[in-house]
Amino acid sequence: MMIEVELREWEQQCCGDPFRIGSAVTWKLVARDPDEDGDRPMPGYWEEHHDQTPENVPHLPVTGTVRSAQALHYAFDEGPNPGELTVRPGSEVAVDLDAVPGAGTQLAGCTREHEVLAYRVQLEVAVGAELPAYVADDQDDWFEQD
Template sequence: MQIEVVIDEWAQQCCGVPFRVGGEASWQLIAAQPQAGSVPRFFDDQHDQAAEDVPRLAVTGTVTSITGVSYPAIPTPGEAHSYTADRSAPTVHPLDSVQEPALVEVSEYRVLLDVADGSALPAYRQSAAEIEEREFEARTAERRRERMTDEVGELLESLADEVQRSYADVAEIRRATDLSAMTVRPLRVDAAAVYWARQDSEAGDVISVQVGDGVWRLPASVDNVAIVRELLDAAAHGRVEEHVRPPESPHRLDTEAHAADGRSWTATVQFEPFAADGFFAMPRQLWARLQRGEHRYQPWAETEPGAGPSVRTATRRARVLGMDHADPPERA
């Protein structure tokens, strides 16, 4: 009989044994939920990640085919440097073998394995932890949808509508459909991107906003939606600055956003580099901010008195300079 075994690429690279078509292979397996009309599917559990109440068995067979599967990484709306795998658009790579180093860059391997008729195979069972997690995810999704329709949510969605109408030609815009979250990445590489998302935190229901390198976490309220609007306006019009303080011995990074009427908001990160034996270390993102140093972001587009952004001018500049600066997916 034939079964399908799914192996995560990271697990295979970590400590998997190379295998090839026509060769024998053994894995510790747990069962996937059965699908009518499909070959029985199992997952490799060589790292013992499954819960204790999930059946698992060692299974040996002959490999009849190997398919490497990769999924495009898409940015997560409202979060900087965060990506999710788009499982609706897989790319498949037929392979003859899996060895070190990997022949192609994939997310997982799908292996058809011939096993003897009557072989013992693990039964499918949802663990108590998995059931609890799915129930939690369902409650979270419902809460997010409800929050999109309360007073704060309606204002955030209205602001997102305005952004799409006003800046679609001068920025790459990504908007979530299942919660209030948006990413606005200007085409100009020297302009400040804006991210916001309404989410749960230790402080409760908040709106997380990032402008440039600065992050604000504002309690979800009508008044604070107005601040999100001001931060967005500051970024669009080039009124955002990054500061390293004090310059001679930096231990604080400030992002300042200025409103047109003179008000301002500051996001501060304080740090102390770890130092020993003449060396020091700090998180990569902080180091990158230090290297960029003091600077002021540019407007998303040129403006005219009494008018909004000059879309034609900004779009022409982007095309000439090739200002597509989306971050590459970060691998775990």
């Protein structure tokens, strides 16, 4: 069974292990809000390894094989405050990768105005694998980088 997992670039750069297509990985996953996934063809999850998930939100270790990986690049515009940048709506560009770097490394070609914010991975997991269910939480932005 295939699922889609997004890894935030800052977490991967901080303490993620490098991986490539064909790698076996075990990640702690949190289900994305299905209402925000729109027409995506497979269930969606976030990878989380900084223990930011509230206790009432299911987060489980899931093992699978990486079948594809993309770097998600975004463009930025000046924000309302001097020096502040905001993501330009509709600017996502997905670039296919053979491998994703681990802690302490970044993809080349990133600038302050255009950078990788996440990686999108198609992960093949066993049929019947235990996956976390989506649970809404009252906290705002607990899963976003400050």
